[in-house]
Structures are given as structure tokens and as C-alpha cells.
Amino acid sequence: EDGGETDLDIGHYERFLGINLSKKNNITAGQIYYAVIMKERKGEYLGATVQIIPHVTNEIKQRIKEVGKEYNADVVFIEIGGTVGDIEGLPFLEAARQMRLEEGFNNVAFIHVALVPTLKATGEQKTKPVQHSVQELRRIGIQPDVIVARCEKPLDPEARSKIALFSNVPPEAVISNYDVSNIYEIPVILLNQMMHKILAQRLALEYREPDLSPWLSFLEKLSKSLKPVKIAMIGKYTRLKDSYMSITEAVKHSSAYIGVKPIFKWLESTDIENGYVDLEKELEDVKGALILPGFGKRGAEGKIKAIKYLREQNIPTLGICFGFQLMVIEIARNVIGLNNANSSELDPSTPHPVIALLPSQMEINTIGGSMRLGAISIKLRKGSKVYEAYGREIISERHRHRYGVNTKYIDVLESTGFIVSGVSLDNESVVEFMELNNHLLFIGTQSHPEFKSRPLAPSPLYMSFMSKVSLL
Structure with a gap:
């Protein structure tokens, strides 16, 4: 916290x-x-x-x-x-x-x-x-x-x-x-x-x-959750599964209450980027996908390719932290038509920095422990899918990032139906959640809701994601 x-x-x-x-x-x-x-x-x-x-x-x-x-x-x-x-x-x-x-x-x-x-x-x-x-x-x-x-x-x-x-x-x-x-x-x-x-x-x-x-009730739910659902896990550290343990556990928690058994399909984004993965073939049998965190240039374009396919195929998709930022970039490039839109972290000379360094980070030169860290209160947009998931207007989630959505592009992003559904209540008013209206579930969050998921209190966002997945 x-x-x-x-x-x-x-x-x-x-x-x-x-x-x-x-x-x-x-x-x-x-x-x-x-x-x-x-x-x-x-x-x-x-x-x-x-x-x-x-x-x-x-x-x-x-x-x-x-x-x-x-x-x-x-x-x-x-x-x-x-x-x-x-x-x-x-x-x-x-x-x-x-x-x-x-x-x-x-x-x-x-x-x-x-x-x-x-x-x-x-x-x-x-x-x-x-x-x-x-x-x-x-x-x-x-x-x-x-x-x-x-x-x-x-x-x-x-x-x-x-x-x-x-x-x-x-x-x-x-x-x-x-x-x-x-x-x-x-x-x-x-x-x-x-x-x-x-x-x-x-x-x-x-x-x-x-x-x-x-x-014991939770264990019973786990044992009775037998319906298999395949979830694509798209990230750059997939060869070491422990890198995403909080996320896999959050999925398991929510799955137990919904009555499904998640089967994780790990896709290395660097392999997608290098053309070693047939996305259509690999994703044809998945019921949902997680765009995993892990910032840096390596594997970013691979994730963007996967996001485009998932969006166009109406497959439930949840982007976490850097995964969310890449969802914004994908929409900017392929829906709005902003050629070479990118994050200023990945391409400092991009003509359309839809993801940019947060104002509070601009004067920071050190690396360790200097990001935007910890629990931050967030105000959700009433009527949004995220609001429906949490069931209340004010929530708190943990964070770990330096970059965020460039507010100069919010209007043009929202014109596509990719709306801001959550904003932080701190001094920066950081965009915390965005979601695509005409999609089964296409939600990105700058936070890490998995860090607060518990066996007896699963994350509302992961519950919402798995609920949609279970219907397919």
C-alpha cells in the first residue's frame, strides 16, 4: 500500500x-x-x-x-x-x-x-x-x-x-x-x-x-470449478512464469467464484514481434487475453499486434499497466490513424506521444524507488464497465509506473468510443482506466488490481474479466 x-x-x-x-x-x-x-x-x-x-x-x-x-x-x-x-x-x-x-x-x-x-x-x-x-x-x-x-x-x-x-x-x-x-x-x-x-x-x-x-468454502469452489477456459497471457517474461504470479493467482481467485478453470496459454511478445508466432492460429481457441505488464521496447510491438487482433475479434481483453499503455497506442495507430503514434519512453521522437512521462516524474533522475508507487484513490465513471465491476465510485489500487496517457489526446481517443472510465484523485489526475464501448470487454488499467486480490476477496476487475470469459 x-x-x-x-x-x-x-x-x-x-x-x-x-x-x-x-x-x-x-x-x-x-x-x-x-x-x-x-x-x-x-x-x-x-x-x-x-x-x-x-x-x-x-x-x-x-x-x-x-x-x-x-x-x-x-x-x-x-x-x-x-x-x-x-x-x-x-x-x-x-x-x-x-x-x-x-x-x-x-x-x-x-x-x-x-x-x-x-x-x-x-x-x-x-x-x-x-x-x-x-x-x-x-x-x-x-x-x-x-x-x-x-x-x-x-x-x-x-x-x-x-x-x-x-x-x-x-x-x-x-x-x-x-x-x-x-x-x-x-x-x-x-x-x-x-x-x-x-x-x-x-x-x-x-x-x-x-x-x-x-x-474451506473457497477450496470447495476451486475443486468444483471444472469448466476449462483458455486465457492468453501475452508478455515479455513468459519464460519465467513467476514474473506474473500475482496476475495468475488473481485469475484463479476470480475463476473459483465464477466456476471455471483457467488454462493459461503463454505467448512471448518478442516472438510475436519477430514473426515467429501465427497469431490467428494461437488465439483462435482462447476465450480471453491479458496484456501483461513489463515496460521497455523489447516485445512492445508484438503486444500491439496481439491487441489489434483481440480488439478486431471481440475477444475479452484486459491490459495491465504497460499493457494498458500499448492498448492506447494500438487504438491511436489503427483506429484514429495517428501514424507512428507511440510512447515517448519507446520512441522519444514520435510525432504522436499518446503515452508520455508524468509531470511529477520529469525532475527525477534516480531509478530505484522513484516511480509513482503504492495505493492511490481513483474515481470511476458512472455507467462504465469498470464502475459496474467495482460497484462504487471511489476505489483504491496499487501502482508502479512513470508514464501515463497524454491528456492532450483524450478527446480524440474518446471520439472512437475508447473512453476514460477512471481518473486518479491525486494532484496529477492520471488516467487510470479506459474501456472500449462497442466491445465485449476491452479494458486497460494503469494500476495493478492483482496486488489486492485475495482468495476470500477476489479483485472486482478480474471478476468482471472472467465473468465475460466464462460466457464464451
Whole structure:
């Protein structure tokens, strides 16, 4: 919400917990070292020699405590990434060790996630990686309270007993976290192994029986959503599907409530641009398409080619961020007739910069963390498809961009039926949504609605998109 740029792990936490997190919830080594250096430069250490212990570890502990205070949290969950023994993670593990000493035994619990591989030749589950990982943790001074074993299939009794013995934990504290086809089943798997009860006892918390009925209802909807619908995913990073994880998850959330099963068809826009893809053949069986974000010149013309086909064939199309900007360019070129219309980002000398740098970005020379970021309020146009999707006039969505629709071209764009259906309520009045009137669904948004989609609260825009797709 506050514009913090993080990796996809934070997205998992937001989706599973149904909450919005802030940049304080993402602590990186770079942030820590930068803060320590700045404090030293300001003289806050009074000339003392700056060391990993105590200066870096104290900074880590301070940030963890700040998160707890900000949310008035009963419990703070901290994920320390990487692998035990990695040099990058040692200061964080040392800080965690110190926290148990300082906060008290019943106020800090350690959960260790470790791999239990299966030998394909014999089907045997090997526990040695867990044993060595726990030994390494003990050298650091940390004794795990719970072992979560990542495995292909449920842990067999022999493997569980062996892990418990060598890790010095009760067998019931060895949790089997095995592969599933649907990641949203994981909370139920953990619940069935009483992990919540183990942690409540370990932290001396009052035990309350959790109510997972809304989550179970969502899982039931997912399992009953069997009607396949093929969705074209058109982007430049399609070879690494995780690049668009928030979008694919948002589609899955909405599909569950509509009763369809999305089948993603990935099309690399660079291949389209280079003529390696027969668009008519590849898109003939899709029911809808997403023009994915990812700015830059590479693959842009490929996306524009795809947008033209989708518009002319009346296929439901949703453009996200840069995908929306390319929808504007396509309309300008092929409907209005503005030859060589483009974004000033892609072609600084274009005669028709229908997409231009935002006024607030013109004096900014730095790259990192300087875009138009975070949640911004938007006013929707009554009577529009977007208004119908959200069901209210004022909404809030997250952003990450520097360029936007050039307001000088709004009148000529709207004359084609490609109307502005949402404008930001900040000082810039940025065009946030546009939609084509005489089309089943052709909507572009400058925002990223997928960042707010949750299993129990799917994105209204993605719901609208999948509703139209399901009718075909």
C-alpha cells in the first residue's frame, strides 16, 4: 500500500493472510547495512568500531520489534530466507538467537523448514539433509521447536521418527509439508497436523479453535470449478512464469467464484514481434487475453499486434499497466490513424506521444524507488464497465509506473468510443482506466488490481474479466 517494492514472498503472505503489508514487513540485508552506515556517519555510535555484532544484529532486532508495535501484534512471524549456513543469512540468524535470550523462552519459537528428498529409484525418503541442516542451526545456537519437512509425498512414519530423534523434537512437532496440486490446500494440511496447537502451547498462548470455514468454502469452489477456459497471457517474461504470479493467482481467485478453470496459454511478445508466432492460429481457441505488464521496447510491438487482433475479434481483453499503455497506442495507430503514434519512453521522437512521462516524474533522475508507487484513490465513471465491476465510485489500487496517457489526446481517443472510465484523485489526475464501448470487454488499467486480490476477496476487475470469459 505504501509503495514498497518487494519480492513475491510478500504477495504470498498478503494472499494467505488476507491483509495488506507495508515496506516495513520486508527487511533486506541492504536496508540493514545502509541504516547502520548512515547511523555511523551521523555519529550515533559515538566513534565505536562498527561490527556485525552488536550493530547489525541490533538493527535487525529493532526492525522486527517495530513491525510488532506498528500492528499491535500478538505474534510476529519472521521468515529468514536462504539456506542455513549461507554467509548472507548469518547476521539474521544471530539476531534471532539473541531475541530468544532477550524476550524469554516462551516468547520466541523457531520453525525450521528443510528438504526431505525422495530417491526416485527406491522411493525412499532421505532425512540426511534435515539432520545436517539442524546440526548447522545448533552450531549457531538455535534449537528448532518445529521441523517442517518439504517433501514430494507425505512423510512416512520411519522418516518422521528419524527426523524427530536427530533434531531433538517430539515426533508430533515434525510437520509433513508435501507437494499438492493446489497451494491453497496447505493451511488445511498444517491444521490437520495440529501445527497451530503445537505453537500455541510452545508460546504459552490461550488456545482458540480456528474457524477455517470460509477457507474451506473457497477450496470447495476451486475443486468444483471444472469448466476449462483458455486465457492468453501475452508478455515479455513468459519464460519465467513467476514474473506474473500475482496476475495468475488473481485469475484463479476470480475463476473459483465464477466456476471455471483457467488454462493459461503463454505467448512471448518478442516472438510475436519477430514473426515467429501465427497469431490467428494461437488465439483462435482462447476465450480471453491479458496484456501483461513489463515496460521497455523489447516485445512492445508484438503486444500491439496481439491487441489489434483481440480488439478486431471481440475477444475479452484486459491490459495491465504497460499493457494498458500499448492498448492506447494500438487504438491511436489503427483506429484514429495517428501514424507512428507511440510512447515517448519507446520512441522519444514520435510525432504522436499518446503515452508520455508524468509531470511529477520529469525532475527525477534516480531509478530505484522513484516511480509513482503504492495505493492511490481513483474515481470511476458512472455507467462504465469498470464502475459496474467495482460497484462504487471511489476505489483504491496499487501502482508502479512513470508514464501515463497524454491528456492532450483524450478527446480524440474518446471520439472512437475508447473512453476514460477512471481518473486518479491525486494532484496529477492520471488516467487510470479506459474501456472500449462497442466491445465485449476491452479494458486497460494503469494500476495493478492483482496486488489486492485475495482468495476470500477476489479483485472486482478480474471478476468482471472472467465473468465475460466464462460466457464464451
